[in-house]
Amino acid sequence: xxxxxxxxxxxxxYVYIAPFYILFAIFGLFPIVYGFFLSFFRWDGLSAMHFxxxxxxxxxxxxxxxxxxxxxxxxxxxxxxIPILLGGLALAFILNSKLVHGExxxxxxxxxxxxxxxxxxxxxxxxxxxxxxxxxNWFETLLGGDKINWLGGDGSLIKAAVIVMFxxxxxxxxxxxxxxxxxxxxxxxxxxxxxxxxxQPQVMFRICIPLLKPIIIFTMVQSTxxxxxxxxxxxxxxNQNWQGGINNGGLTLMIYLxxxxxxxxxxxxxxSSVAYIITLMIVAISTAINKASQDxxxxxxxxxxxxxxxxxxxxxxxxQQRRA
Amino acid sequence: xxxxxxxxxxxxxxxxxxxxxxxxxxxxxxAVLIVIAVIMLLPFYMMFIMSTHSTAEIFSFPPxxxxxxKLIQNFKSxxxxxxxxxxxRNSCIVTFGNVALVLFFCSxxxxxxxxxxxxxxxxxxxILLATMMIPSTAGIIPWYIMMSKFSWVNTxxxxxxxxxxxxxxxYWFRQYCKNNVPTTLIEAARLDGCSEWTIxxxxxxxILLPAYASLGIMQFVNVxxxxxxxxxxxxxxxxxxLPLMLRSMVSDRGTDYxxxxxxxxxxxxxILIAFLSAxxxxxxGLTAGAVKE
Numbered sequence: 001x002x003x004x005x006x007x008x009x010x011x012x013x014y015v016y017i018a019p020f021y022i023l024f025a026i027f028g029l030f031p032i033v034y035g036f037f038l039s040f041f042r043w044d045g046l047s048a049m050h051f052x053x054x055x056x057x058x059x060x061x062x063x064x065x066x067x068x069x070x071x072x073x074x075x076x077x078x079x080x081x082i083p084i085l086l087g088g089l090a091l092a093f094i095l096n097s098k099l100v101h102g103e104x105x106x107x108x109x110x111x112x113x114x115x116x117x118x119x120x121x122x123x124x125x126x127x128x129x130x131x132x133x134x135x136x137n138w139f140e141t142l143l144g145g146d147k148i149n150w151l152g153g154d155g156s157l158i159k160a161a162v163i164v165m166f167x168x169x170x171x172x173x174x175x176x177x178x179x180x181x182x183x184x185x186x187x188x189x190x191x192x193x194x195x196x197x198x199x200q201p202q203v204m205f206r207i208c209i210p211l212l213k214p215i216i217i218f219t220m221v222q223s224t225x226x227x228x229x230x231x232x233x234x235x236x237x238x239n240q241n242w243q244g245g246i247n248n249g250g251l252t253l254m255i256y257l258x259x260x261x262x263x264x265x266x267x268x269x270x271x272s273s274v275a276y277i278i279t280l281m282i283v284a285i286s287t288a289i290n291k292a293s294q295d296x297x298x299x300x301x302x303x304x305x306x307x308x309x310x311x312x313x314x315x316x317x318x319x320q321q322r323r324a
Numbered sequence: 325x326x327x328x329x330x331x332x333x334x335x336x337x338x339x340x341x342x343x344x345x346x347x348x349x350x351x352x353x354x355a356v357l358i359v360i361a362v363i364m365l366l367p368f369y370m371m372f373i374m375s376t377h378s379t380a381e382i383f384s385f386p387p388x389x390x391x392x393x394k395l396i397q398n399f400k401s402x403x404x405x406x407x408x409x410x411x412x413r414n415s416c417i418v419t420f421g422n423v424a425l426v427l428f429f430c431s432x433x434x435x436x437x438x439x440x441x442x443x444x445x446x447x448x449x450x451i452l453l454a455t456m457m458i459p460s461t462a463g464i465i466p467w468y469i470m471m472s473k474f475s476w477v478n479t480x481x482x483x484x485x486x487x488x489x490x491x492x493x494x495y496w497f498r499q500y501c502k503n504n505v506p507t508t509l510i511e512a513a514r515l516d517g518c519s520e521w522t523i524x525x526x527x528x529x530x531i532l533l534p535a536y537a538s539l540g541i542m543q544f545v546n547v548x549x550x551x552x553x554x555x556x557x558x559x560x561x562x563x564x565x566l567p568l569m570l571r572s573m574v575s576d577r578g579t580d581y582x583x584x585x586x587x588x589x590x591x592x593x594x595i596l597i598a599f600l601s602a603x604x605x606x607x608x609g610l611t612a613g614a615v616k617e
Contacts, residue, residue: 006443012520013440016432017448020489023429024455027486031463031470038466045469087360094357099350108603109361112368114610115599117549119567120588123574124371127581133383135370136327141386145326168364177611225459232551240574254552262468262556272465279462 039273044266056273066274068248069256076159076234076252077227080166084223085216087167088174093204095175096182107179110172122165122236126151129161129237151237155249158238162250165233170226174219181215182208217293221286228282229254253278334359368596375586382581394582402583408590410562411569414480418554418565419547421484426543427536429488434497435528439510449498456491468556482557487547493539496612500535501528541609548595566591 007014039057042050060066091110095103113121128135129150137147150157185208193203209216231254238244242259244251257278258264261271294301338352345351370389374382377392402408436442437449467486476482505528513523529536551567558568570591573584599606 010440010442013436013442013445016436016440017494019429020433020452020491020494021448023486023489024491027467027470028455028458028460028463028489031466032458034466034469035463091357091360094353097353100353100357104603106357106361107607108600109364111603111607111610112364112596112599115545115549115595115606116368116592117551117567117570117588117595119549119551119570120371120592121367123570123584123588124367124374127374127382127585128367128370130383133385133387135366135387135389138386140326143326143330148325168367172364173611176607180611228459229461229552236571240571257464258552258556261465262472268465268469275461275464279459282459282461283457 035272035275038269039276041269043268045261045268049269052269056270057277059270060274060277065248065251066256069244069251069253072159072234072244072248072250073227073230073252076162076166076230077224080163080170080227081220081223083167084170084174085220087171088178088219089204089209089212089216091171091175092178092182093208095179097200103179107172107176110175112172113169114173118169118232119236121169122233125161125165125233126237126239152246155246158234158245158250161237162230162234165237166230170223174223177215177219178212181212185211213293217289220289224285224289225282228278231255231258368592371585371589371592375582375589377582377585379579379581382585395586398580398582398586401580402587402590405580405583406569406573406587407561408569408587411564411566412591414558414563415548415565418480418483419544421480422487422547423540423543425484425488426490426493427540430490430493430539431497431529431532431536432524433494434499435501435505435524435532437494437498438501439505439507452491452494456495471557477557478560478563479557480563483547483550483553487553490543493543496539497532497535500532504531537605538609538612541606542612545595545606545610 038049040051040053042052042056091106094100095106127133129137131137131147131149131152134150136150140146140148148157150161189207189211190203193207198206230252234244234250234252235241235255238250241250242255242264244255253274257271257274260267260274262268265271334355338355341348341355342352373389373391375398376395377388378394378397381388381392381394437445437452471477471482471486474482509527510523513527518526549567551571554565554568555571558564561572564572570584570587573579573587
């Protein structure tokens, strides 16, 4: 078939898919490539650009504020994942067991934070965490404790407040996903386990978690991306402070990045290099999660590895033959 | 820290109940679910409560946990400081504009990938999947520079058009078409003399309605609640969306917290009501992609 005929026959299909590729090339691919280019320059957005090589990257790594931001982001992300993952799994398991009813009501309530605006909810949490007027400190004093200065003091508890908000928001989303996964597991497996006399914890750890592994990996990768993009909650909790509140206690990587440019500063080249460092970390951690979770005894994994090895050897042989 | 001890105590009591009381397992499981549900609902409840109190009452200790009588006063104060309806309208324009375009482009794209066997289909689809792997963070600075070079700052275009390139949406529609659109149906329509365009709009689009609903809800929630992109683009008060309006109510010269809480409530309520009336669709839409069929 000639080129003209092909075009005539499949014109519709190409027209249908063209918008995505055009829009992505302009608004997706171009900024990503240009950002890489820009990260090697010093540019304030108006005057001429200066090529500075790797200076931007070196300066980022020299900046103590960057390390604070990275540390805060990781602390918030990693600690918040404990309640999100374990709580989500436990709640899904409880709702999936036949002991309780009203699954839909609980699911709806737990999912509510996902649909509400983070800005509005952050404003409410800011009041709830208030030192001299907040509900949380009121409960604390009712139980006989002292007031805790969550958002003030030396700033170290801002992270705790952000962790509470982050976990509060995401636990329902994870739970709904895990629950859907658990309900997808065939009932025969549960019944077989019951006949064999398995206890509930055994069902959870030996059946549910191994079968849900791909879904758990998916949620972990998603929340890793969410962790690095964490911006609204700490920003609003610290009264829109670009330094992340007292002692940079709530400074995350995204606040740090946007404060360099375009909000606040105009160090476009520097900000681009920060953006690239964040991106590389996201890619590295997602790949690491995927790699670490690969089951070495899984037949699919063994087969794909064997195929890879075979292909490598074939290539090697072909190379040798060409040389000979 | 007494709070943590308190929760540990509750947990210990529940374990004991589950162990020694007949039917205790069910009781303690329900208790766990209800305690967590209360924690989940507390911020919403406090938001409603605080929107009926004046700023002085909000800052008193112990805090008010029942409804007050300053609702009307807060409402007046809110209307003086911000234009709620204008922001609501702006949010609607951005969200509906973006959702409509995304649904249109994604559905035709996904349909083309699943139905037509055109040359270059596999490599093009592989490219599409690869674009989903790249985090958009990498291009955020140049994206902003582009918007200012196009003089799209302070326009809704900047939020509607770039976000239309949605690879996941195309993937989503392709999967749905593969499972639900029979080839015979398209062939029959062709024999009847429909053009390709009519086939899609008259025959295929009605079949795709559930997929439109899920993806539409997902996109709607994301765009409606988005804060970072609008913050970079929409700087003038005239074009503020709802999250930006809430943010602008915080001021150094004394914020009226009662009015701000009322504004938060008004901003959250529409989507919350929509969620409560169609929670099944929201949940399946927002978790789409996690559970593959």
